[in-house]
Amino acid sequence: MVKVIAFHSYKGGTGKTTLAVNLSAHLASRGYNILLIDMDVYAPSLYVYFNIQPKKWINDYLNDKITFSDSIYDFTHVLKEYKLGDKAKNPYGSLHAIFSNPSKQEITDLDSAVRKESSKSQSLKKMLFIKETRNTETDYDFIILDTSPGIRYWSINSLAISDEIVLSLKMDNIDIEGTKHMAMDVYGAFTSYGSKSYLLLNRIAGYCEPPSSSSSAGSSYEMNSPFNLILKEQTEAIKNLERLLKMDVIATLPCYCDIQFEKQEYLTVLNSPNHPFTQKINELSKKIE
Template identity: 30%
Template sequence: MTITVAIHSSKGGTGKTSIAVNLAVAFASEGLDTCLIDMDLRGPSLCTIFKQTPRFWINDFLSGKCTINDTLNDMKKKVKSSGHLYLSYSNPDITQIRELVGKDRAWQASALKALMNVKKDLAQKDIDIIMIDTSPGMEYESINAVAASDIVLVVQNDTDACNYCTEQLINGVYSLLDKKYAIIDNMCHFNCLENIENSRYGAAIIASIPCMCDVPMRSKKEILVLTDPEHQFSKSILRIKHWIEKMQ
């Protein structure tokens, strides 16, 4: 059964993409056919991380110019995973981002329908896990991604603004759309080992990842879950992965 997981946050810069990339690689390394879609259409980063220029972008699919299969780039050989790792990139070109900002509600409704169909299309391709990296907050694209997902992982930093907005998203979006959801505390500054909470705003906290300067530095060149599985960040990723597997 194909499962769709959206990685979302109330604010930017919480580490969504790092978590999404490492999670996708962890699933693929274990032999699961995985697809990671960059739906952060206003701030794309996946193509920069993997240094690829695809023939078709996810933007093309959402505009009805190609199929979802046309946008997929298999990275199985590059990451040496036993399962397929398909990446669907968002176009970082500023003209594309400008065009997106001008899209009307009818286009967004059509994009939601297209995203909902992605699951059916990828299930036919025997994909086990679809991960969607979203833009932060209440952007249309991110709420579309949430609506098209089975599970939402909300990544948050320990700031009052982030806490308040996360609570708003849980009560005003995830619950209303009947989603399963959980919180990932990232870049925590308290001593995680002594202050672990089990839940917040009715959502399970499935990982509390401490703030470690080497994570953003090393993530520029490597995927930690592959190169350093004993790293605390990698271990947290595996904990999140196990939680998703249990939800299946």
Template identity: 30%
Template sequence: MSKVVSVHSFRGGTGKSNVTANLATMIARSGKRVGIVDTDIQSPGIHVLFGLDENKISYTLNDYLWGRCAIEQAAYDVSQTVKIKPKPFNFGMSGAIYLIPSSIKTGEISRILREGYNARLLNDGFRDLSRRLKLDYLFIDTHPGINEETLLSIIISNILVVILRPDHQDYQGTAVAIDVARKLDVPKIMLVVNKALPKLNFPALRQQLQTAYSTTVAGILPVCEEMFHLGSSDIFSLRYPEHAWTQEVNAIAKQIMHSK
């Protein structure tokens, strides 16, 4: 069975998709088979980080939800993008990463907003995808806030990673997200602080948040100029492998892999 990791934030703009893409990439490059599903259907975008050209996307998560395709038909192998090389002579399974994007077409987004969809079908798709692609990890990039599809994603998760900024509105929203996760009996909850100013006292901030939420702070990611220059055009950890941001993401990835 694959380990399901939902990555969530209570508000938008936390850098959730960037963190998701980099965590998934690091785990895939360690030799694991990883899937990512972009369930932020109202404002999709994680495909941009992997250089997936929307003109070459035949099927999306929306097509699966409308019954136009099987879930695995909407999965795109982006292993080469993150520089994963297949093992020679097919000796065992090498790492791989698959992305299931949501549609960026205005009509498809409008239809979701207007008609909704059967959110429970998502969970059926997650199970089918994990089995058919033999995934070790399935990352779910959720829509910010709390709605039905987010709740259904969280309830099947082995790990919930909540992204927040050092911001009082984020602090309040994160408290709500953690309370919901605990009521849904999510086995493991991790906090990741993103866009923290380097001048902050990171050890003190970590202790403050762990005390306030009684939850592990898996990492604190500094805001950095290189991230702005990259502009979501690539996977940061591949472009800047020695950067402090990358090293911290790597530490978070190891906690996810070692989590029971």
């Protein structure tokens, strides 16, 4: 049965898109059939990562202009350009994606369409239909949703169809009150119906050592070096977050200063198979499987 995973956050810039695309490419390279959907309909960006100018969008499906399967693009050929392991033992899965239209008019249209009560139930039906994989050629193992931050109409609809919600937080910029409110009120409602939610702490300290800490206090291996004090404080902060938000941490990712998350960002896991970032995505994928 298909499992739907949503990447969500209270604030923007917490790594939702980076994680959603790389997890998708990673799972597909391990043999799973993946459908990745840009549900960040208020600020679409996924098409940029895939370096294409789509002609069909999730907007067209939600506005009843095309069928769901007509909105899907196939990127399995990109995976096949990477020679990963023994293909006979570990056959490639497939990677499909649906994009969201960045034009201002399309964003407004999608938003104004749902103001009417009748359209609201219609759009929820359309969202639920996404899980009906019988309606597509591929039998998907995972549908991964990249959502808009905060409590917004299309984010809530995305969370409503998700089996697992991953709430990402950027460690240096957390709005505790807002996040707590969202986790309790919104996630609480969905988890009481059986979905699971987890915290993902992104851009934590510990990978790239700040230059000042090593130069002023010698080696970072010294127990009380400024760098180690930051790490200690951070460990405490993570424990407090878990307690406060009543959610388990599914992954902690350092801020990586040495990899370029540029164009075609979703290929980082394939371009850098031995990088610690890829190991983290691998650990995350095992927990999600």
